[in-house]
Amino acid sequence: MRVVVFSTKPYDRGFLEAANQGRHDLAFQEPHLSVETAPLAAGADAVCLFVHDHADAAVIDALAALGVRGIALRCAGYNNIDLAAAARRGLAVSRVPAYSPHGVAEHAAALLLAVDRRIHRAYDRVRDGNFSLDGLLGFDLYGKTVGVIGTGKIGACFARIMTGFGCRVLAHDIVENPAVRALGAEYVPLDRLFAEAHVISLHCPLTPQTHHLIGAAALARMRKGVFLINTGRGPLIDTTAVIRALKSGRLGGLAIDVYEEEEGVFYEDLSAAILADDVLARLLTFPNVIVTSHQAFFTREAMTAIAETTLANLDDLAAGRPCPNAVRA
Numbered sequence: 001m002r003v004v005v006f007s008t009k010p011y012d013r014g015f016l017e018a019a020n021q022g023r024h025d026l027a028f029q030e031p032h033l034s035v036e037t038a039p040l041a042a043g044a045d046a047v048c049l050f051v052h053d054h055a056d057a058a059v060i061d062a063l064a065a066l067g068v069r070g071i072a073l074r075c076a077g078y079n080n081i082d083l084a085a086a087a088r089r090g091l092a093v094s095r096v097p098a099y100s101p102h103g104v105a106e107h108a109a110a111l112l113l114a115v116d117r118r119i120h121r122a123y124d125r126v127r128d129g130n131f132s133l134d135g136l137l138g139f140d141l142y143g144k145t146v147g148v149i150g151t152g153k154i155g156a157c158f159a160r161i162m163t164g165f166g167c168r169v170l171a172h173d174i175v176e177n178p179a180v181r182a183l184g185a186e187y188v189p190l191d192r193l194f195a196e197a198h199v200i201s202l203h204c205p206l207t208p209q210t211h212h213l214i215g216a217a218a219l220a221r222m223r224k225g226v227f228l229i230n231t232g233r234g235p236l237i238d239t240t241a242v243i244r245a246l247k248s249g250r251l252g253g254l255a256i257d258v259y260e261e262e263e264g265v266f267y268e269d270l271s272a273a274i275l276a277d278d279v280l281a282r283l284l285t286f287p288n289v290i291v292t293s294h295q296a297f298f299t300r301e302a303m304t305a306i307a308e309t310t311l312a313n314l315d316d317l318a319a320g321r322p323c324p325n326a327v328r329a
Contacts, residue, residue, distance in 0.1 A: 002025040002043060003025065003044060003045065003314060004027045005026055005027065006047060007030070007031070007053050008028040009030075012074075015307040016307045016310065020307075023311065023314075024314055026048075032053050033049055033054060034053075035059055039062075039066070042066050043066075044067075044068055047068055047070075048072045048314075049075075049080075050073075050075055051075050052080075052262075052264075054080055055080060056082045056085070057085040059082075060089050060091060063089075069091060069092065070093070071094070072310050073093070073327075074096055074306050074307070075095065075096060077206065079205075079233075081093055084329040087329050093328070094313035095313075096305070096306050096309040096310060096313075096325065098153055099301075099302045099303075099305040099309065100305060103297060103298075103299035103301060104154045104157075104231055104296040105154050105203075105231075106161070107257060107296035108154075108203075108229050108257075111229055111290055112227065112229050112255060114255065115229075115255040117138040118287075120290055121287060139198075141199075142167070143166060143167070144167050144168070145167065145196050145198050145199075146159075146167045146168070146197060146199045146201065147193040147194070147200040147201070148162070148169060148172070148201055149200065149204050150172075150202060150204030151171050151172075151203070155173070155180070155203035156177050159180050160183055163183045171186065171187050171188070172189070173204070190218075191221060194221040195222070197226060198226060199228075199229065200222070200226060200228050201229040202229065202231070202237070203231070203232050206235055206236060211235050211236070213236050214238065214241070214242065215241045216238065216244070219241055219242070219245045219250055219251070220250075222250065224250055225250075226250070226252060228251055228253070230257065230258055232258065234258040234259040236258075237260065239261075240279060242254060243283065246289065253288040254290070255289070257292045257293075257294055257295060261277055262294060
């Protein structure tokens with residue numbers, strides 16, 4: 001089966017080719033999928049997409065007209081796919097529902113430790129010969145209250161890490177996870193979590209209900225000096241409201257691996273360009289903010305699992321078998 005892989009980086013190609021072992025004819029393309037780039041899928045039976053590829057109704061129609069029969073997402077999220085349009089045009093959609101929840105949770109913990117203990121500032125200082133401790137004061141995680149919003153596989157891993165630090169964990173989700181309760185975490189309403197948590201970490205999916213979950217109203221209900229971590233989806237946070245909270249001191253620290261306008265910025269080398277996004281540029285001026293480029297998933301174990309699951313999903317499509325990782329409207 002011929003598969004066109006969009007948004008290809010060198011590491012994507014390496015892991016996918018290793019997992020493929022000649023089963024499918026993989027054609028790698030660097031551009032993101034859009035209406036303009038859809039013709040690159042000519043002659044393909046399926047396309048393989050990532051988080052910044054767009055498959056709205058117009059793109060789905062273009063792919064169907066080219067004879068494409070399936071979309072294999074090499075990620076867990078599928079909010080960038082018009083599932084109703086895909087069903088209408090007969091395109092099967094599959095995803096990678098889980099790859100390495102430990103990797104994402106560990107990155108969230110690393111971000112928390114780094115922004116709390118100002119590791120990013122200390123690293124730069126020492127390289128410049130400045131060994132002063134002024135401005136680097138942090139706090140012990142031990143005994144603090146950590147709010148975990150979203151307690152699926154990743155949130156559960158993060159909660160386990162936090163209990164290992166001796167933290168009290170407050171959890172919130174529409175469905176309670178028995179494994180999280182077994183850790184000693186307490187499920188509470190969002191208002192209570194906001195009021196009591198010293199640290200809040202986001203691990204919930206992006207839905208119409210969670211869009212800008214952390215906005216001005218939510219921030220106003222949080223304790224002064226709270227630290228906010230986001231390794232979920234960028235639009236969970238209203239960035240302009242967060243900037244105001246940083247300026248007022250309501251937020252004591254922010255560490256994000258995702259950003260609501262990250263497309264065209266994250267995963268790209270813009271070191272020789274002027275950053276056009278004024279909001280992101282403003283965020284980067286705060287000494288108590290750390291931004292990483294959507295890399296929480298980026299471990300050897302996760303990339304291997306993503307490639308293997310993606311190829312297995314393509315095998316099912318080629319054989320006409322039901323796919324356990326199918327996504328439907």
